[in-house]
Amino acid sequence: MQITSFRKTTNLNCSSPDALIKILPEVVNQVEKKGFSVFSAWDTEADTVQKIARQFGKIMRHIRADESGITTVAQGKSWHQNSNSSQNSPIEKNEYQSYDADEVIAHTDGTFIDGMNIIDGQIVRVEPPYVVLFQCVAPAEQGGELILIDTQQVLSDMLVENAQLAKILLTPGCISFCRDDQIALDFPVFQQRFDGSLRVRINCDNKAFTPDWSYEAVKRLYEEYFKNPKYRVALKLESKDVLVIDNYRVLHGRAVYQVYNNNNIRHHRRIWVANEPPNLVKNLQEEVKMKRAFETYNSYRITSPLLEEVPFKIKGGIRLKAESEKLLPGILHDLNISGSKER
Template identity: 25%
Template sequence: MTYVTPLANRRRLAIDHHGQRGEFAALWLRERSPDGETLDPRTGQRLVEAAELPLTLSIDSAEVTDGRLYLHFSDDHHTAFDLAALFDNQAIDPSKRLWNAADAPRPEADFAAALENDAALSDMLEALHRDGFVIVSGVPEEADGMQPLIDRIGPLRRTNWGGIADVKSVANAYDLTMTQRGLEPHTDNPYRDPIPGYIWLHCLTNAAEGGESTLADGLMAARLLRERDPGAYACLTRVTPSFRYRDADTDLESEGPLIELDSHGEPVRVRYSNRTERVPALPPEELEVYYAARQAFYRLITGEELTLQLKLEPGQMLIMDNYRLLHGRSAFQLAGGVRHLRQGYVDRDSTASRRRVLRQQLATSQAQGESA
């Protein structure tokens, strides 16, 4: 059953729909009206100037029929909402599956299938969105072997290091990634604006002793910190360090909290980069709280509870959500052989767009097939 109740001089509407309850402002409903007078049918872009709608706008009538909410506003506009879609606007994304080491998934995809088949590409992108990473096999073992699959999704993000770059030990390394040392869990490039959304790490050879990759789900770490130490969690969502990278030709700096919240107050992004973090000179008592909170978070992301270890084989590629996963590696010894990986970045907007469009296209195709 669905019940609608006008509130606040009919400038708000309370809706109870199959156990879900929401309150909606009349102005919000008016500017989001899903009709051809308000939204362009092809682009979904708004045709009315929302800032010119009267602030006193109210709802003259509201009726529910066959799962649709029919509204008449005080400016004499009529529209109808699909109730399920209306409540989807309020929902927090339930499709992300947080994990720890004991129950970590191993999402896999095949390079050739994702390259040639939309359903396989869609499955790969959905797994990446859900689990924060995916392991792709069958990638051509050549320098730019990942490029054709990147081209299926969106443009390669170019940085001061170029496009697809080497990850291997070199003399006079300009970044610690290019040494043999182990790397603590971190997110990449928090000193950039915008931060690269997805890391693509392609293995050409990995015969060196050591060099295992480590992954930790940063959103799970944030959730556990909130449960176990709310004060530390609050501190890491509040304090905003800066991050900086410099070399002879580059000077990059940005800022943001170690745990960033979305509009619902839920963790949506983590940052952690011991090598590039610069904490401002806060009052000493506040720094004491921050340092303790950071240590608590560090112990989570480096502990056995959350740390997943894997070693990429030649022809495998790891795609990681750089807003969610922290990654690192163990130290390696070149006496055992060569470790040569290639790395590129793809931004979040193009990746999310491709995933959503494929989902809609495949759903439409399936619906048409069932009705034929």
């Protein structure tokens, strides 16, 4: 697939844990401006990416992650090996695409998550991660670039040049997701947030489902926009690089890579950060009680203390250019959804 540009990662360096606090304002600035940031950290230890992630928000579990929230992304950790170490995992082999050397089509992480759980005595919404971090331990010998797509640019252009397509993709019910025991029903691809920004939720693999009326629109979004080199950037992370992605705005995928003599050396780690502050909800009878349905979301719960202070908050999500933003109210009014924003 054609790609806009290959970037030699970054000039931003962090040579020691003590230097972290000095570069993080610039990392936040870059994520808010272009949806992602890359910097070179001091080593490739798992603790390092965990420490960095906690600067931006609370760590969120993933069903394949270890206790600290880290998921290893490496073919060496194949489904077979992983299934030995987590016998109780109900995930099917075909869910383990991260470990293949094939292309991974660009997507939002956690599209299928939409629930509630109880944390520190409060009822908290469980949602896709706000920020996703990748740490490169070792790059592939050839290929394996991370492909990033800025949907802020995509939606800004689409509103001007193809309002009808944008309208379908802004309509609740246009897409649903299911993976394993998780289901997220009737979402728009682009959803308004409480602060006037929007967030994206999309993938096009076997986790995604559409009704007839939006099937072609979702296909067109991938064909006409996400495959367009204008919106795509490829990053070849080097050892010690850390990539920080605004998952409400920027999609990520991975280019195919070469495995020589069955010996894969590509090794990345991934960690999820929950939205900050977490979305709290109240039971109408003021009851805080675990329900069986909540248990499904234990695999994706926030693991950091709820009151933990977050030093470097990222103002994420899609913020449209003025020219596009002025078209949005008309479309939302037509859809009669101006009052049904996400919290």
